[in-house]
Amino acid sequence: MRTALLIAGKDLRQRLRDRTLLMYALLLPLGLAFVFNLVFGGVGEETTxxxxxxxxxxxxxxxxxxxxxxxxxxxxxxxxxxxxxxxxxxxxxxxxxxxxxxxxxxxxxxxxxxxxxxxxxxxxxxxxxxxxxxxxxxxxxxxxxxxxxxxxxxxxxxxxxxxxxxxxxxAEAVAVQDVAASDKQLDWSTYMAAGMAVFFLFFTVQFGVSGVLEERENGTLARLLAAPVSRTSVLAGKVLLSVFVGMASMVLLIVAMALLFGVQWGNLVGLGLVVLAGVLAATGVMAAVAAFARGHEQAGQWQAVLAITLGALGGSFFPVAQLGGVMSKLSLISPHYWFLRALSDLSGGASAVDVLPGVAALTGFTVVTGALAAYGWRKRVGA
CATH class of the missing domain: 3.40.1710.10 (abc type-2 transporter like domain)
Known part of the structure; x- marks a missing residue:
């Protein structure tokens, strides 16, 4: 484990120096959330x-x-x-x-x-x-x-x-019942903030799991494996980097969006479970893609296409599930949908127990894609 932590720390220092990680992890999601908040900030407010x-x-x-x-x-x-x-x-x-x-x-x-x-x-x-x-x-x-x-x-x-x-x-002509629109539904500012956070999460975590391909192309992977470093430690270090930067990014975005946009995230314990499950799911998906790509450049292209597709289906830009029909069914295959659905429950006053189904769905994505990644990387690292 100490070796894996050292590898993760080394990669983190390299990523921070080129500023790309900072852009995807913080600047882009905050910037787009700010723009969307300016444009659509009044949507969903009560109208008389x-x-x-x-x-x-x-x-x-x-x-x-x-x-x-x-x-x-x-x-x-x-x-x-x-x-x-x-x-x-x-x-x-x-x-x-x-x-x-x-x-x-x-x-x-x-x-x-x-x-x-x-x-x-x-x-x-x-x-x-x-x-x-x-x-x-x-x-x-x-x-x-x-x-x-x-x-x-x-x-x-x-x-x-x-x-x-x-x-x-x-007869009573009409019964007026006040049903708060926030129940089980994110207000528009919170929805866009959460959508941007989970959308760019998939781009953020790819820097860790794709690092193995970079190391292989640069020749440093062979030198690492020639040293007394196990293949498991190398892969664990890359995965740890993805999980760390994913969690750090989400925590910073949650705090920043709460301060800048007044976003109410709900139960903190439930929020922590959802965020952790979301980060692990994103890491698993991106690791599985990288495991079967021929090189770093191809992996980046595949990951970008998949991240955009899953983000669109899952509702990062628009609540696709509310369209009903086929689109409602397709949204279920996206981790983004389960992440945003759990946040909607929390926004409506749900407890940590109430969001466990969403957490379980995200964990399912992690298990399946993690198994695919492990199979692919076992061959990749040994090549």
Whole structure:
């Protein structure tokens, strides 16, 4: 073990002198995280849409929509409600961008509900605020669907149409429940910071495991093996370097991102387990690639392609798993996915025990790729 540590220390000093390791381990992930934070920093923040309502009915059912649906939604912070006195006024506010959408309740709405006649709540949306308009349409659709359901239920039991009106006005029109978006989901700043950290981790650890190929091409590997140094010690030294620089990089990035971007990482014990498992998985993957490459240059190319591919599939740049379908399944083959998923759990308040499935998945990558690397390097070092 002492020999392996000496080899790892020697390689670390060499890597630090050429500054390349520092660039991949710290400067690039921090720089890109800063850029993404500037560009997408507002994504995912709570948004309040300004909407208006024109109650042309002023009946019991329209009052239930305004007071039983719109007011509770307004109290939740999703919308800011404004009452308008005429359709022209409301449409002018929508056209000027002062309202994202306008609800128009037609005259006779309550009577139509009671008699079973056809009626509707009209939504006038701002073309420049599609999300606000969609939110308004969803609210109106939810309420009118409930009205239709109540009317059909009353009709099936042979009730009077007036019973339908009373049922609509007495029923709870909407239930507003506050579900924090941070639960089981990283906020955008944290997501991009974590994505950049794990993406460049795979480039950082390659400096250790690829060192054997450099030593072989430079002729120093033969001299090492000619000395009283075992092949196991040489390989162990390279792997130790990868694990050390990977862990050092992740720790520095975690601290820096917490200070610079206010990232909340969650349970520290769980975070430590996830980071260690992620570093070992990255080391195993990069070691397996290097073990079967013909030379240092080819290994670097293969490792870069694989790191970018796994990073994209795993969601380092975008939560690919949320697309569903085939992409959701493909993301499971990437260590990046399991790393980011575990961090999402921690961000939602999970304990160290809760992230063990993610840690186990990352450990699985380590075992499989580590076995492949051991098989390939046994032949490589003996060549």
């Amino acid at each position: 849409f300004k909407v208006g309502v024109l109650d042309g009915d002023r009946g019991a059912v329209s009052a239930q929509f305004v007071d039983g649906v719109l007011r509770p939604v307004e109290e939740s912070g999703a919308i800011a409600l404004r009452t308008v006195q005429s359709r022209g006024e409301g449409e002018k506010l929508v056209e000027d961008g002062d309202l994202a959408a306008l609800f128009v309740i037609p005259p006779g709405f309550t009577a139509a509900v009671g008699s079973g006649a056809e009626t509707a709540i009209e939504v006038v949306g701002d073309a420049d605020s599609p999300f606000g308009a969609q939110v308004a349409r969803s609210i109106a659709t939810s309420f009118t669907s409930q009205v239709t359901t109540v009317r059909l239920a009353v009709a099936l039991v042979g009730g009077d149409p007036e019973d339908a009106r009373r049922a609509v006005t007495s």
